[in-house]
Amino acid sequence: MIENSSAVCEIWGLILANLRYVSSSNVSFDLLSFDAAKLQKANFHKVAWGTETVKKQFGTTINRFTKQPQTFSVTFKFKGDPAKRKEQIDKLIFQTEKDIADMNPGRLYWNDQYISVYLIEHSTYPEDSGMNYTITEGKFYAPFPFWIEEKTIIIKPSEESSSEYPENVKAFPEWRDWVYPYDYAYPYARNIIYFDADSALPSDFRAAAYGPVLNYVNFFIDGHEYKVNYELRDGQVMFIDTRDFIPISERCYVLNENGTKTNVFDYRSPDSTLFEKIPAGNAQMNYSRAFRLDLTIFQERSAPI
């Protein structure tokens, strides 16, 4: 656990981290600015794994590791004339309570990594040393105790991409040992795409396949086939989302041209399990490139970097 002093937090802000809170209504608060909601103290690097064990004569055997929802204690410091402070505090409290009312969490961002949170406790009082500052102490509650960094790879159909390269792809020439990083642009029309799931844990992902797609949508990640026998018209997009907190009807669905959604899980190929996570580390995707495919990988970490 790292307990940040105000100074350290500022140093992180200047050098290492861009900290902000974004409510579920998409209202953003710069946590390093006195013009928003300046964070004086926080412990975002608090990590606690749990264990499930079987007692033995000597010690235990670990069945598995677990992780409970995480709570982060935070202290905000507001300064300026009282009216400004009041307005800033009101805005922060309103947005965090709206998250709760809507049961839709806000996000704490540490650079590009985020964790979904609710501000479940807060207490506001004037600072002892004078009347120029107001302190708000609070606790953020993270139901899913991992920081996520999204990595999106956009792969266009091969006929459209002869002069383009997928974004964010660390690719390697086929004839090289591909674990050796080589800054090489992705060759057009190749059907194997290499990427890195930068996490020690298997990563969830969301795939978006853009119509038109004839007969079925399928792709392979590290040899695992994801296949849905559903044909897409031009303008339709099929989403496959492995995250288990997503509503069931929206884990494999088609977004139609008119904005309606159709659950197409029943169209999965009988041999295909759709919600298999991406293994940690280097991975490869293989597909026909007959249609555009966006792959967003949710890389998980216990603490932000």
Added chain:
Amino acid sequence: MIIIDSELHELGEIETDVDVEIGSADSTNDFELTNATMQDIHPGGFYIPGTEIGGLIDYTKDRADQDYTVLRGYTWRGLLAMRTLMPPAGSNYLVVSGDANAIISTIIGNDFDGIFTVSSEVSGLTITSYQMPLYINMLDGIEGMLEKYGYRLKISATKVESNEPIQILIEAVEATLIAGTFNEDNGIPMSFEINNMGYNHIICAGQGELQNRMIRHLYIDENGDVSTTQYYTGLEERQYFYDYASAQSEDDLIDNGRKKLLEIASHKTLSMQAPKDYTLQIGDLIRGSFPDGTVIVSPIVKKIFKIDDGIEKTEYKIKGE
């Protein structure tokens, strides 16, 4: 675990707690699952592909102060247990003959709106003139018939075609004899019970009044065989009076008297906890050796499957346990 609608089409996949009991008709053959993320669909049932774990939802409970729903229902096997086998019109008994799968297909017919598919393959078991006990439920009737010949009822649900209902396949397969595996030497917890407090002589009373009442005597010997020859006498004899005035015939009286005697007789029972990586099926036979050298071979009659906080756990119950 996959959620299905009432037409057996897949709706989606979830991870949730579930408690399922499957087995012979004296098992509850039901399930309960709790989930907080199914508000957006109308679940009709669930299944775990390739297994018997699954069933249809008949009970829903929501509470305003809790953010989850409790869903209950009967397993596939439980649905079979809620049908009674009736003798055909003009017959006293239902008597079946032929390949076991063909018999099961005839018995089930289209009784469940076609949700069950009975294998069209030849099972390898040909049965000749098997008489079903009167008014027995479909599950016990089929299981009893197969058990007699060393077979078991296999049920498995799978997805066969996209955008089609899942297939719940029923078939007769040979029971696996799991012998020499389950013993203390292999670190599998077992317990042995020797109960000599039972009866060994049953007096079966059928139709009739006073001295005209039909009375038949049945005895059990040290090997568990039931006959009309007395084995235990004197101090060792234990009598039980079995009042079965509604017996339809002498055969019916003796059949049911025999079953009753086996239930109440002295017995040795074997119980065990299967290791986590061992999957056993209802009807598989367990062979265990008692410390006194007695060997018991008994089928698995109950399986309790649970997922609790993401951890799977299976308990088995052996017949007579």
